[in-house]
Amino acid sequence: VARLTGSPSINCVLYGREAECALIDSLIDKAAEARSGVLVLGGEPGIGKSALLDYAADNRASCHLLRGEGVESEVHLPYAALHQLLYPALGRVDALPALQSVALRSAFGLRRRRCRTASLLLWPP
Ligand SMILES: Nc1ncnc2c1ncn2[C@@H]1O[C@H](COP(=O)(O)OP(=O)(O)OP(=O)(O)O)[C@@H](O)[C@H]1O
Numbered sequence: 001v002a003r004l005t006g007s008p009s010i011n012c013v014l015y016g017r018e019a020e021c022a023l024i025d026s027l028i029d030k031a032a033e034a035r036s037g038v039l040v041l042g043g044e045p046g047i048g049k050s051a052l053l054d055y056a057a058d059n060r061a062s063c064h065l066l067r068g069e070g071v072e073s074e075v076h077l078p079y080a081a082l083h084q085l086l087y088p089a090l091g092r093v094d095a096l097p098a099l100q101s102v103a104l105r106s107a108f109g110l111r112r113r114r115c116r117t118a119s120l121l122l123w124p125p
Protein backbone atom coordinates (compact mmCIF):
# COMPACT_ATOMS: atom_id res chain seq x y z
CA VAL A 1 0.00 0.00 0.00
CA ALA A 2 1.40 3.41 -1.00
CA ARG A 3 0.22 6.34 1.03
CA LEU A 4 -0.68 9.70 -0.50
CA THR A 5 -0.21 12.38 2.11
CA GLY A 6 0.04 15.78 0.38
CA SER A 7 -3.23 17.61 -0.19
CA PRO A 8 -6.27 16.61 1.87
CA SER A 9 -8.04 15.61 -1.35
CA ILE A 10 -5.51 12.87 -1.97
CA ASN A 11 -4.99 11.78 1.61
CA CYS A 12 -5.63 8.14 0.78
CA VAL A 13 -3.85 4.89 0.03
CA LEU A 14 -3.11 3.21 -3.28
CA TYR A 15 -3.71 -0.53 -3.22
CA GLY A 16 -1.63 -2.92 -5.29
CA ARG A 17 0.58 -0.25 -6.79
CA GLU A 18 3.82 -0.95 -4.92
CA ALA A 19 5.75 -1.75 -8.11
CA GLU A 20 4.56 1.40 -9.90
CA CYS A 21 5.27 3.55 -6.85
CA ALA A 22 8.76 2.05 -6.52
CA LEU A 23 9.40 2.92 -10.16
CA ILE A 24 8.22 6.48 -9.57
CA ASP A 25 10.40 6.71 -6.46
CA SER A 26 13.45 5.63 -8.45
CA LEU A 27 12.71 8.21 -11.17
CA ILE A 28 12.44 10.92 -8.51
CA ASP A 29 15.73 9.79 -6.98
CA LYS A 30 17.35 9.97 -10.42
CA ALA A 31 15.85 13.39 -11.09
CA ALA A 32 17.34 14.63 -7.82
CA GLU A 33 20.72 13.59 -9.25
CA ALA A 34 19.95 15.41 -12.54
CA ARG A 35 19.50 12.12 -14.36
CA SER A 36 16.54 11.99 -16.72
CA GLY A 37 13.93 9.31 -17.06
CA VAL A 38 10.53 8.77 -18.60
CA LEU A 39 7.53 6.79 -17.42
CA VAL A 40 4.42 6.43 -19.55
CA LEU A 41 1.29 5.53 -17.61
CA GLY A 42 -1.46 4.03 -19.69
CA GLY A 43 -4.67 2.17 -18.99
CA GLU A 44 -8.44 2.17 -18.88
CA PRO A 45 -10.36 5.14 -17.48
CA GLY A 46 -10.38 5.00 -13.68
CA ILE A 47 -7.51 2.52 -13.44
CA GLY A 48 -5.50 4.97 -11.33
CA LYS A 49 -3.23 6.91 -13.69
CA SER A 50 -3.96 10.30 -12.11
CA ALA A 51 -3.67 8.77 -8.64
CA LEU A 52 -0.13 7.65 -9.52
CA LEU A 53 0.68 11.15 -10.81
CA ASP A 54 -0.61 12.51 -7.51
CA TYR A 55 1.67 10.04 -5.74
CA ALA A 56 4.62 11.32 -7.80
CA ALA A 57 3.73 14.96 -7.09
CA ASP A 58 3.29 14.16 -3.41
CA ASN A 59 6.64 12.41 -3.14
CA ARG A 60 8.80 14.62 -5.33
CA ALA A 61 11.02 15.68 -2.41
CA SER A 62 12.73 18.93 -3.36
CA CYS A 63 12.36 18.46 -7.13
CA HIS A 64 10.57 21.13 -9.14
CA LEU A 65 7.28 19.96 -10.56
CA LEU A 66 5.64 20.92 -13.84
CA ARG A 67 2.27 19.38 -14.52
CA GLY A 68 -0.18 19.62 -17.39
CA GLU A 69 -3.36 17.99 -18.56
CA GLY A 70 -4.55 17.13 -22.04
CA VAL A 71 -7.38 19.33 -23.27
CA GLU A 72 -9.40 17.83 -26.09
CA SER A 73 -10.26 21.20 -27.65
CA GLU A 74 -6.53 21.93 -28.00
CA VAL A 75 -5.77 18.73 -29.88
CA HIS A 76 -5.21 20.61 -33.16
CA LEU A 77 -3.00 23.31 -31.63
CA PRO A 78 0.66 22.52 -32.23
CA TYR A 79 2.73 22.36 -29.03
CA ALA A 80 -0.32 23.06 -26.84
CA ALA A 81 0.67 20.46 -24.26
CA LEU A 82 4.32 21.52 -24.42
CA HIS A 83 3.26 25.13 -23.87
CA GLN A 84 1.09 24.20 -20.90
CA LEU A 85 3.87 22.12 -19.38
CA LEU A 86 6.85 24.41 -19.93
CA TYR A 87 5.34 27.92 -19.80
CA PRO A 88 5.99 28.26 -16.04
CA ALA A 89 9.66 27.49 -16.66
CA LEU A 90 10.10 29.73 -19.67
CA GLY A 91 12.09 32.26 -17.66
CA ARG A 92 14.89 29.69 -17.45
CA VAL A 93 15.09 29.00 -21.17
CA ASP A 94 18.44 30.80 -21.42
CA ALA A 95 19.97 28.21 -19.10
CA LEU A 96 19.43 25.55 -21.78
CA PRO A 97 22.09 24.63 -24.33
CA ALA A 98 21.73 26.78 -27.46
CA LEU A 99 20.16 24.07 -29.60
CA GLN A 100 17.39 23.26 -27.13
CA SER A 101 16.86 26.93 -26.32
CA VAL A 102 16.38 27.81 -30.00
CA ALA A 103 14.04 24.84 -30.51
CA LEU A 104 11.90 25.81 -27.54
CA ARG A 105 11.75 29.48 -28.50
CA SER A 106 10.74 28.47 -32.02
CA ALA A 107 8.00 26.15 -30.77
CA PHE A 108 6.66 28.93 -28.54
CA GLY A 109 6.81 31.54 -31.31
CA LEU A 110 9.35 33.59 -29.38
CA ARG A 111 12.00 33.55 -32.03
CA ARG A 112 12.02 35.55 -35.24
CA ARG A 113 12.57 33.21 -38.12
CA ARG A 114 13.43 33.95 -41.70
CA CYS A 115 10.35 32.89 -43.65
CA ARG A 116 9.88 32.34 -47.34
CA THR A 117 6.21 33.22 -47.02
CA ALA A 118 4.51 35.77 -44.84
CA SER A 119 0.93 36.23 -43.78
CA LEU A 120 -0.93 39.41 -43.01
CA LEU A 121 -4.36 39.59 -41.44
CA LEU A 122 -6.41 42.80 -41.75
CA TRP A 123 -9.89 43.48 -40.45
CA PRO A 124 -12.19 46.53 -40.51
CA PRO A 125 -11.83 49.07 -37.68
N1 LIG B 1 -4.71 1.52 -6.56
C1 LIG B 1 -5.67 2.29 -6.06
N2 LIG B 1 -5.97 2.26 -4.74
C2 LIG B 1 -6.93 3.05 -4.24
N3 LIG B 1 -7.67 3.93 -4.97
C3 LIG B 1 -7.39 3.99 -6.28
C4 LIG B 1 -6.39 3.19 -6.89
N4 LIG B 1 -6.36 3.49 -8.21
C5 LIG B 1 -7.28 4.42 -8.40
N5 LIG B 1 -7.92 4.73 -7.25
C6 LIG B 1 -8.97 5.70 -7.10
O1 LIG B 1 -9.89 5.48 -8.17
C7 LIG B 1 -10.35 6.72 -8.67
C8 LIG B 1 -10.01 6.85 -10.15
O2 LIG B 1 -8.60 6.91 -10.29
P1 LIG B 1 -7.90 7.92 -11.28
O3 LIG B 1 -8.68 9.20 -11.37
O4 LIG B 1 -6.49 8.04 -10.87
O5 LIG B 1 -8.03 7.15 -12.65
P2 LIG B 1 -7.49 7.54 -14.09
O6 LIG B 1 -6.81 6.34 -14.65
O7 LIG B 1 -6.69 8.80 -14.01
O8 LIG B 1 -8.84 7.80 -14.87
P3 LIG B 1 -9.06 8.67 -16.22
O9 LIG B 1 -8.51 7.85 -17.36
O10 LIG B 1 -10.55 8.79 -16.29
O11 LIG B 1 -8.36 9.98 -16.04
C9 LIG B 1 -9.71 7.81 -7.82
O12 LIG B 1 -10.59 8.18 -6.78
C10 LIG B 1 -8.49 7.12 -7.25
O13 LIG B 1 -8.08 7.70 -6.01
Ligand SMILES: [Mg+2]
Nearest residue numbers: 046049050051
Ligand atom coordinates in the same frame (compact mmCIF):
# COMPACT_ATOMS: atom_id res chain seq x y z
MG1 LIG C 1 -6.89 10.69 -14.89
